[in-house]
Amino acid sequence: MLFSRVIAVALCLLLAIAMPNPPAQAQDGPDPIVVKDPHYGEVLFYFYQEDYFPAIVRLLAAREQDQLEQHAQESELLLGGLYLSYGHHLEAADIFARLLADNVAPDIRDRTWFFLAKIWHQRGYLSESQLALDKLSDDLPDNLRREARMLQAQVFIDTGQYDRAIALLQAWDDRTEWASYAEFNLGVALVRSGRVDAATAILDNLGNLDPNNEELTSLRDKANLALGYALLQDGQPGAAKSPLQRVRLEGPFSNKALLGVGWADAENNNYQRALVPWMELRGRDLLDSAVQESMLAIPYALAKLDSIGQAADHYLNAIEAFYEETNRIDRTIGYIESGDIFDEFLADNPLDSAGWFWQLEELPDGPEARYLYHLLATHEFQEGLKNYRDLSYLYRNLDDWQQRIAVYANMLETRREAYTLRLPVVQDALARADLDGMVDRKLELDSLLNDIENGDDWLALATDHEFELWGEITGLESTPALAADIPEAAEVRDKIRLLKGVLQWQLEHEFKDRLWRIRRNLRQTGEALVETQRSRRQIDDTMREEPERFADFSARVYGLGPRIDGTKFHVADAMAEQRAFLQSIAVGELQAQKQRLDVYTVQARFALAAIYDLAATTVGEASP
Amino acid sequence: MTRNFIRFAASTILAFATASVAQDTAPTDTDTSMAATSNAIAAEAESRDRFVSLDKNVQDLKKEVLDLNRDLFLLEEELLFPANSQVAFFISMDVGEYFELDSINLKIDGKEVANYLYTEREVGALLRGGVHRVHMANLKTGEHELIAVFTGKGPHTRDYRRGATMAFDKGIGAKYVELEITDRVKKQQPEFVIKEWE
Numbered sequence: 001m002l003f004s005r006v007i008a009v010a011l012c013l014l015l016a017i018a019m020p021n022p023p024a025q026a027q028d029g030p031d032p033i034v035v036k037d038p039h040y041g042e043v044l045f046y047f048y049q050e051d052y053f054p055a056i057v058r059l060l061a062a063r064e065q066d067q068l069e070q071h072a073q074e075s076e077l078l079l080g081g082l083y084l085s086y087g088h089h090l091e092a093a094d095i096f097a098r099l100l101a102d103n104v105a106p107d108i109r110d111r112t113w114f115f116l117a118k119i120w121h122q123r124g125y126l127s128e129s130q131l132a133l134d135k136l137s138d139d140l141p142d143n144l145r146r147e148a149r150m151l152q153a154q155v156f157i158d159t160g161q162y163d164r165a166i167a168l169l170q171a172w173d174d175r176t177e178w179a180s181y182a183e184f185n186l187g188v189a190l191v192r193s194g195r196v197d198a199a200t201a202i203l204d205n206l207g208n209l210d211p212n213n214e215e216l217t218s219l220r221d222k223a224n225l226a227l228g229y230a231l232l233q234d235g236q237p238g239a240a241k242s243p244l245q246r247v248r249l250e251g252p253f254s255n256k257a258l259l260g261v262g263w264a265d266a267e268n269n270n271y272q273r274a275l276v277p278w279m280e281l282r283g284r285d286l287l288d289s290a291v292q293e294s295m296l297a298i299p300y301a302l303a304k305l306d307s308i309g310q311a312a313d314h315y316l317n318a319i320e321a322f323y324e325e326t327n328r329i330d331r332t333i334g335y336i337e338s339g340d341i342f343d344e345f346l347a348d349n350p351l352d353s354a355g356w357f358w359q360l361e362e363l364p365d366g367p368e369a370r371y372l373y374h375l376l377a378t379h380e381f382q383e384g385l386k387n388y389r390d391l392s393y394l395y396r397n398l399d400d401w402q403q404r405i406a407v408y409a410n411m412l413e414t415r416r417e418a419y420t421l422r423l424p425v426v427q428d429a430l431a432r433a434d435l436d437g438m439v440d441r442k443l444e445l446d447s448l449l450n451d452i453e454n455g456d457d458w459l460a461l462a463t464d465h466e467f468e469l470w471g472e473i474t475g476l477e478s479t480p481a482l483a484a485d486i487p488e489a490a491e492v493r494d495k496i497r498l499l500k501g502v503l504q505w506q507l508e509h510e511f512k513d514r515l516w517r518i519r520r521n522l523r524q525t526g527e528a529l530v531e532t533q534r535s536r537r538q539i540d541d542t543m544r545e546e547p548e549r550f551a552d553f554s555a556r557v558y559g560l561g562p563r564i565d566g567t568k569f570h571v572a573d574a575m576a577e578q579r580a581f582l583q584s585i586a587v588g589e590l591q592a593q594k595q596r597l598d599v600y601t602v603q604a605r606f607a608l609a610a611i612y613d614l615a616a617t618t619v620g621e622a623s624p
Numbered sequence: 625m626t627r628n629f630i631r632f633a634a635s636t637i638l639a640f641a642t643a644s645v646a647q648d649t650a651p652t653d654t655d656t657s658m659a660a661t662s663n664a665i666a667a668e669a670e671s672r673d674r675f676v677s678l679d680k681n682v683q684d685l686k687k688e689v690l691d692l693n694r695d696l697f698l699l700e701e702e703l704l705f706p707a708n709s710q711v712a713f714f715i716s717m718d719v720g721e722y723f724e725l726d727s728i729n730l731k732i733d734g735k736e737v738a739n740y741l742y743t744e745r746e747v748g749a750l751l752r753g754g755v756h757r758v759h760m761a762n763l764k765t766g767e768h769e770l771i772a773v774f775t776g777k778g779p780h781t782r783d784y785r786r787g788a789t790m791a792f793d794k795g796i797g798a799k800y801v802e803l804e805i806t807d808r809v810k811k812q813q814p815e816f817v818i819k820e821w822e
Contacts, residue, residue, distance in 0.1 A: 061694050065698070091683070387679060401692075404700070556699050571689070
């Protein structure tokens with residue numbers, strides 16, 4: 001059935017783009033759609049190029065003009081897909097809720113609701129995500145069913161329904177890699193619900209996982225790190241070392257693990273050993289809180305080992321490093337608060353209408369970038385940036401229309417003036433043109449021609465010259481001298497008869513041809529008259545309708561202008577709000593880093609003061 | 625000496641990082657106490673609510689701007705190409721085994737009206753069933769002649785240039801003309817067909 005196929009094409013295309021592991025059906029590539037309305041094909045032309053905004057506009061316009069009659073239902077579903085691709089998810093869901101119930105195969109329907117649930121969860125629409133998950137039946141392929149189940153658990157956790165999440169995750173029964181994620185999320189739910197002890201048992205299990213890919217390795221690292229710190233907190237430094245040492249040395253959690261290993265040794269008073277991982281941290285990125293803390297941990301250990309001078313040097317270095325880092329953070333906060341970062345971000349990213357699937361990979365170059373990279377990993381920041389980018393596209397679109405609508409207003413005025421100037425001239429010409437009289441004359445000519453034909457009046461079709469000749473000949477015939485009974489007169493009479501005969505023969509001979517030619521000309525004249533009458537009617541219609549058309553266009557042009565202005569104003573407002581939101585996330589992060597550095601600086605100063613005090617006391621006691 | 629980092633313990637590493645294949649969130653430093661964890665969860669929810677509120681506003685604006693664009697698009701078309709004189713020329717492709725489109729040149733009544741160079745992305749969209757409106761014109765009622773010249777790579781990736789001509793009658797009301805590139809399998813050659821839409 002064509003309809004089902006088209007729906008499948010539309011949805012598979014979307015799902016193929018949207019899902020990290022598209023199902024085989026989507027990867028194979030569906031057959032091209034049979035286009036029955038060119039305007040529908042035009043929408044597809046933009047859709048296939050992932051230019052969703054112009055595709056939606058064309059579809060809405062074509063639908064308004066009833067140009068999609070052959071694709072009425074598919075176009076509605078395609079619109080849903082386009083909305084979804086463009087990130088207009090609430091509108092898309094309305095369409096799907098209306099259309100998906102009866103018209104598509106259950107697996108496609110389930111995939112669509114799953115996709116929506118995922119988007120909504122990602123965007124923080126938790127109740128909507130739950131509603132979409134509730135619509136799923138059992139028609140998802142296995143891999144997506146597992147992902148949907150995991151998504152359900154995440155929604156439970158995010159909405160504080162920890163017991164439901166725990167029950168769901170504890171019942172996880174497959175042996176795929178999803179089981180590890182389920183176990184990890186079970187740990188999350190247990191911790192959030194206050195059952196930390198139960199969570200540590202789960203972590204131990206995960207920490208000994210034999211991973212077969214980067215994501216699972218990262219998950220194992222995270223579990224080992226969490227377990228190591230839980231044991232440290234519980235006063236079991238010896239037991240903490242083993243999970244912490246299982247964390248990779250070069251992974252995203254290695255800094256924290258190295259710091260933890262050091263603390264485990266320090267807790268056992270083995271400061272010499274503790275210095276080994278902490279010294280390794282010294283050369284790493286100071287942005288990491290573990291590296292920052294190692295700068296205090298090293299002198300702490302050195303002091304414990306009675307290397308007071310070295311400890312003092314390290315504290316001084318730490319204070320200096322924290323000071324410089326704080327200054328850099330301040331500059332970054334200033335840069336973010338100035339809004340320049342957003343202008344540079346927009347300048348570096350062309351504002352096409354790709355919308356939903358776009359993701360920022362690179363930040364604008366500059367010393368500030370290093371502070372912001374980790375923000376890119378967060379959904380809120382990424383989704384916020386997407387919205388900011390979308391709003392910028394809308395703003396530029398409206399800006400462009402604002403200029404064009406001014407041109408159209410001008411164009412309309414010029415046309416109105418030209419019309420007003422030409423109207424009297426046209427009206428005068430029309431008044432002079434007696435079309436009805438022409439039609440009457442044509443009809444008279446038709447009638448006359450009929451009489452000529454019926455009367456076989458060949459003389460009536462003679463040319464002026466022939467008619468003149470005929471007059472001369474008949475005039476000569478009646479010359480009295482020719483009546484004389486003399487041979488000369490008889491000769492002339494014969495000649496005249498001959499001439500008359502020749503002329504008559506010629507006229508009779510050409511009569512039909514001439515009649516046909518005249519009839520043809522007359523028919524053409526008639527056609528021209530009909531065309532003229534039609535043009536006249538058009539002109540009359542135009543003269544009658546044109547003022548209405550001008551009024552209609554004027555109302556639209558002058559109505560749309562303020563709409564553009566108003567919407568542009570709202571978009572600018574929304575951009576400012578979005579920018580403030582992103583600024584608050586970024587600045588909040590940086591302020592937290594700064595506060596941590598402030599705390600470390602205070603601790604370093606106190607420790608340094610204590611060392612100086614100790615040194616002064618020792619010197620005082622040693623002196624006689 | 626305070627061990628700041630030990631306070632960054634299991635509960636918080638886990639509390640803010642649900643895991644899935646597609647996403648992974650780094651742990652966040654906070655106090656270990658459950659009260660602090662609860663506060664952080666509340667702050668997370670507050671931030672999410674703020675995002676959703678902003679996002680709903682963005683959704684509303686998208687709808688408003690799309691509707692506005694529809695109205696503007698229609699106004700522009702009606703103003704520039706009134707239905708009585710409007711003629712639209714579309715390009716489409718079927719299969720495309722024997723021809724790789726580079727550009728198209730259109731002449732109406734001997735006058736060049738369009739010269740369009742296609743990108744790879746556009747050709748891809750045509751091959752998948754998209755139809756490109758390459759030109760819009762205002763024409764008087766009556767007979768007109770269209771000459772379309774297609775340039776690209778033909779069989780065996782040789783440079784290929786072919787023309788197609790069609791006389792068409794423009795009546796009252798909008799007219800749509802489609803230039804279709806198809807494959808003639810028997811001859812292993814592309815075929816260029818011009819047709820009028822009903």
